[in-house]
Amino acid sequence: MIFRPGNGRNGLACWLALPHTITPGTPPLVAVHGIRRGAELQAALFADRAAALGRPVIAPVFDTTNWLGYQQAFLCGRADLALLDLILSLRNMGVVQSEKLDLFGFSGGAQFVHRFAMLHPERVSHLSIASPGWYTFPDTASYPYGLWPRPEHADEWSYSIIANLDRFLTLPMNVCVGENDCVRDKNTRSGAAIDAQQGLHRLDRARRWTDAVRTAATDLKIEPDVSLHVLKGCGHDFETCVTKGQLDRIVIADEPTESAGICRGTCSAQQQRACHVARRIKSFDQMEATA
Numbered sequence: 001m002i003f004r005p006g007n008g009r010n011g012l013a014c015w016l017a018l019p020h021t022i023t024p025g026t027p028p029l030v031a032v033h034g035i036r037r038g039a040e041l042q043a044a045l046f047a048d049r050a051a052a053l054g055r056p057v058i059a060p061v062f063d064t065t066n067w068l069g070y071q072q073a074f075l076c077g078r079a080d081l082a083l084l085d086l087i088l089s090l091r092n093m094g095v096v097q098s099e100k101l102d103l104f105g106f107s108g109g110a111q112f113v114h115r116f117a118m119l120h121p122e123r124v125s126h127l128s129i130a131s132p133g134w135y136t137f138p139d140t141a142s143y144p145y146g147l148w149p150r151p152e153h154a155d156e157w158s159y160s161i162i163a164n165l166d167r168f169l170t171l172p173m174n175v176c177v178g179e180n181d182c183v184r185d186k187n188t189r190s191g192a193a194i195d196a197q198q199g200l201h202r203l204d205r206a207r208r209w210t211d212a213v214r215t216a217a218t219d220l221k222i223e224p225d226v227s228l229h230v231l232k233g234c235g236h237d238f239e240t241c242v243t244k245g246q247l248d249r250i251v252i253a254d255e256p257t258e259s260a261g262i263c264r265g266t267c268s269a270q271q272q273r274a275c276h277v278a279r280r281i282k283s284f285d286q287m288e289a290t291a
Contacts, residue, residue: 001044010066010077012086015040015059016095017047023054027098027125028090029252030083031059034107035071035187038238042106045242049252055102056095060086062112071108072144073115074157080116084123100125104251106238107131107187115144119157121167128251130176131202131236134189135209138165138216145197169217173226174250177206178234178241185236202236 006013029050031042043059050057060083062070069076090096102125105113110132117124118136139146147165149158182203184190190200199205210228217224231245241247 001040001047003040006061006063007089010082011089012082013061013063014086014090015043015057015061016090017043017050017057017059018095019051019054019056021054022056022095022097024097026053026055027100027102028056028058028096029102029104030087030113031057032103032105032109032112033059033061034105034109034238037061037064038106041239042104045239046104046248046252049248053252055252058087058090058095071111071115073112074119074155075144079112080119083116084120098125099123102126102128102251104128105130105132106241107133107236111135117171118147118161118164118168121164121171124171126172126174128174128176130238130241130247131178131181132205133187133202134194134198135205137197137209137212138169139212141197145194165216166220166222169213169220169222169224171225173213174229175206175210175226176229176231176241176245176247176250177203178231178236178245179203180233180235183235203230206230 002016002018004014004016029046031039031046033039033042039059039061043057046057062079062082067077067079067082070079073080087096087101101123103113103117105111105128107130110129111134114127114129114132115136117127134145136144137146140148142148142150143158143161147161149155182201184201188201199208206228210226213226214224217226229250231241231247234241234245238247
């Protein structure tokens with residue numbers, strides 16, 4: 001575990017969990033904290049599984065001085081560009097050896113990473129979001145509720161999000177939430193409009209957003225690759241989601257899988273491996289039958 005200070009006034013500091021040997025070409029895991037700024041804990045709890053695969057974990061720190069609105073990604077200072085600058089710096093150091101990133105975020109960090117992926121889908125290999133309080137939906141509501149430009153305020157990035165929608169919808173995604181994360185707290189953005197669009201609490205909102213992504217993909221004739229994982233016995237606590245809900249095993253899979261069309265919902269890691277083996281056997285049998 002290494003703490004790397006930020007470079008310059010708006011440069012991001014980060015916690016790094018580095019394996020002894022980095023596997024060339026393997027995407028690093030970028031884990032983004034919530035509003036409690038628990039970056040070190042995220043790096044620590046993902047470190048062992050990532051190290052076993054030769055993958056670094058990068059946990060950026062969006063400090064409260066410069067990045068109070070980092071969750072919205074493009075508003076309040078372009079937090080997305082700050083992350084890209086950090087990745088470039090780490091690439092020059094040899095820590096990052098891939099053009100693409102595996103993105104994970106918890107709570108406020110989940111808000112950031114799914115919005116980052118909407119604008120920069122070409123930089124993302126896999127997206128995992130856990131327990132955000134609210135989502136940007138793939139619809140015509142104004143950003144950050146939907147993809148459309150804010151009324152009378154079209155930012156330079158606004159139309160890029162709309163243009164990138166098809167590429168975003170092809171990304172493999174995990175949506176994770178605790179089964180007990182159904183209590184509205186002071187950090188749950190609420191109101192008549194957002195409750196009607198997204199639901200009353202994080203569990204309901206995770207389900208609605210997952211369904212919305214699947215519908216949007218299907219409408220564009222894209223096979224959706226999004227899985228909803230409801231973590232048993234977990235509420236809104238990152239450490240519990242890892243230690244009890246095995247969130248780390250969802251975010252860092254034991255092996256690459258062709259996830260589209262298999263292992264949806266709350267499949268365990270063992271079930272996912274079984275599905276993958278079954279698909280391989282089926283494919284082999286089909287080859288034998290046509291030989």
